[in-house]
Amino acid sequence: MPTRYDHVLTGGTVIDPASGTHDRLDVAINGSTIAAIGPGLAADAARVTSCAGSLVLPGxxxxxxxxxxxxxxxxxxxxxxxxxxxxxxxxxxxxxxxxxxxxxxxxxxxxxxxxxxxxxxxxxxxxxxxxxxxxxxxxxxxxxxxxxxxxxxxxxxxxxxxxxxxxxxxxxxxxxxxxxxxxxxxxxxxxxxxxxxxxxxxxxxxxxxxxxxxxxxxxxxxxxxxxxxxxxxxxxxxxxxxxxxxxxxxxxxxxxxxxxxxxxxxxxxxxxxxxxxxxxxxxxxxxxxxxxxxxxxxxxxxxxxxxxxxxxxxxxxxxxxxxGYGRLSVGGPAHITVVTETDEVELPDAAGNTIVAPRLEPTLVLHDGGAVEITPWRGLPS
Ligand SMILES: [Zn+2]
CATH class of the missing domain: 3.20.20.140 (Metal-dependent hydrolases)
Known part of the structure; x- marks a missing residue:
């Protein structure tokens, strides 16, 4: 049976301030476009990426x-x-x-x-x-x-x-x-x-x-x-x-x-x-x-x-x-940044003071529907 969607991001918490969306939803992509946002889209997907435990944000x-x-x-x-x-x-x-x-x-x-x-x-x-x-x-x-x-x-x-x-x-x-x-x-x-x-x-x-x-x-x-x-x-x-x-x-x-x-x-x-x-x-x-x-x-x-x-x-x-930048909208470009929260790390300000806090780390970046290669955080010990 032919599938309806090229790629579906499943189970992430979708936060799209432009539309007020803040919910656990799937995001379906066809080519360079967001085809659907809603629950239960994985069954129709050629490819599925689990985003459980992650935040799915506009690029x-x-x-x-x-x-x-x-x-x-x-x-x-x-x-x-x-x-x-x-x-x-x-x-x-x-x-x-x-x-x-x-x-x-x-x-x-x-x-x-x-x-x-x-x-x-x-x-x-x-x-x-x-x-x-x-x-x-x-x-x-x-x-x-x-x-x-x-x-x-x-x-x-x-x-x-x-x-x-x-x-x-x-x-x-x-x-x-x-x-x-x-x-x-x-x-x-x-x-x-x-x-x-x-x-x-x-x-x-x-x-x-x-x-x-x-x-x-x-x-x-x-x-x-x-x-x-x-x-x-x-x-x-x-x-x-x-x-x-x-x-x-x-x-x-x-x-x-x-x-x-x-x-x-x-x-x-x-x-x-x-x-x-x-x-x-x-x-x-x-x-x-x-x-x-x-x-x-x-x-x-x-x-x-x-x-x-x-x-x-x-x-x-x-x-x-x-x-179409800055939002997730059906029919709009698939610019999507998926992030997870890391364990707490020490983060510096401009004066060298530090706080200990979790860090948001990208796990998947789509620009016009295409996956971008992610580089590791530069604060990691080398
Ligand atoms: Zn500047």
Whole structure:
């Protein structure tokens, strides 16, 4: 008797925040498409994979990373650090600028087997080398170049990025931020602003931001963060109320467990849960998006909320929801990440503090229905 489905994932706990699904169900796949989600689909399958005891999630969407390999000194390998660790779509956050974007498109966006979009750096140089701030020469912010690149690449450029650290913008932070906002406004795209080492208190920076703009590194332990003691600053809550978004963006130096614990306890969850992976941190302390999720779950973010912020939320922000990313829907693309919880391990934050917590580990990653080779967690003793 012919079977109805090519492949059925059976018995896993399906969590799809986009549809509100959270249940033990089977997921059936035909070719590159999800054919059915429901109970008892295995009888009609040509091939069955048991997912009992595992979580069946939409393929993860990384809202903030650095994957301009070969050109930028901070570029992590896109597939090895992301796809093979459960991420099927990712936004590079400002590693490429207008002058380096053609190389980004040719070397990364086109050849890699995952969906890549970009927050284009407002400096034409982009983030090529951490030692030399890309806006120390403020003339590298060429509005026309940024606008032309965005207009010519609407499939990839989904926003702009400015790193507002003192060693990047020097004294000129205010002029450069205003110019960046004008560019973003003209393009009709969001601006991502990196904080941590900003010279001004956060409320001053927030006062400039528009609904849809993104503040990266919301749990940074550096001065001028979101907290006053145990309390989230009123200006931060006010910014969130008017639609400014907050991205956790772990990074090498911008996740403090202590800040995150206090903020989460007071109910302040990130809008986007991202890793800010780069060549400087993908072998630790960040490792990958699932490890960043594991850390924030251990600090109090409910599992479903963490999944929401690493699937449907960033997919919507990046305009990838229209392509079927960030959700599990019948008739939609079969982008699926199956994960299990490991035994407890020691996990570090950016300052070297540790927590002991279970870790989410990918056991099966499907991109367009095709199984991806998974690489082992890089925190394992070698
Ligand atoms: Zn970053």
């Amino acid at each position: 993860l969407v990384e809202g903030h990373t650095h994957i301009f390999q070969y050109v930028s000194q901070v570029g992590a390998p896109p597939e090895e650090a992301h796809l093979r660790r459960g991420v099927v779509a990712a936004a590079d956050a400002g590693t490429a600028g207008a002058s380096t974007f053609p190389a980004f498109r040719k070397l990364i966006v086109e050849p890699v087997d995952m969906r890549v979009v970009s927050f284009l750096n407002v400096s034409v140089l982009g983030l090529i080398d951490f030692r030399f701030g890309e806006l120390l020469n403020p003339d590298t912010l060429v509005a026309d170049d940024a606008l032309e690149t965005a207009a010519a690449n609407p499939d990839v450029v989904r926003g702009f990025k400015i790193r507002l650290s003192e060693d990047v913008v020097g004294e000129q932070w205010e002029t450069l931020l205003k110019k960046s906002l004008t560019v973003a406004e003209q393009a009709g795209l969001p601006l991502m602003v990196h904080i941590g080492e900003t010279s001004e208190p956060l409320p001053v920076v927030l006062s400039y931001l528009r609904p849809g703009d993104v503040v990266a590194h919301c749990y940074t332990g550096k001065p001028h963060g979101i907290l006053d003691g145990d309390t989230v600053l009123p200006a931060v809550l006010e910014a969130r109320d008017r639609g400014v978004l907050f991205d956790s963006a772990h990074g090498r130096s911008n996740l403090s467990f202590e800040i995150a614990r206090r903020a989460i306890a007071s109910g302040f969850l990130p809008d986007v849960l991202s890793s800010d992976t780069s060549a400087r941190n993908w072998r630790g302390p960040v490792f990958d998006l699932l490890t960043s999720m594991s850390k924030l779950i251990a600090l109090g973010v409910p599992l479903v909320e963490a999944v929401t912020r690493a699937t449907v939320r960033p997919a919507a922000l990046l305009g990838l929801d229209a392509e």
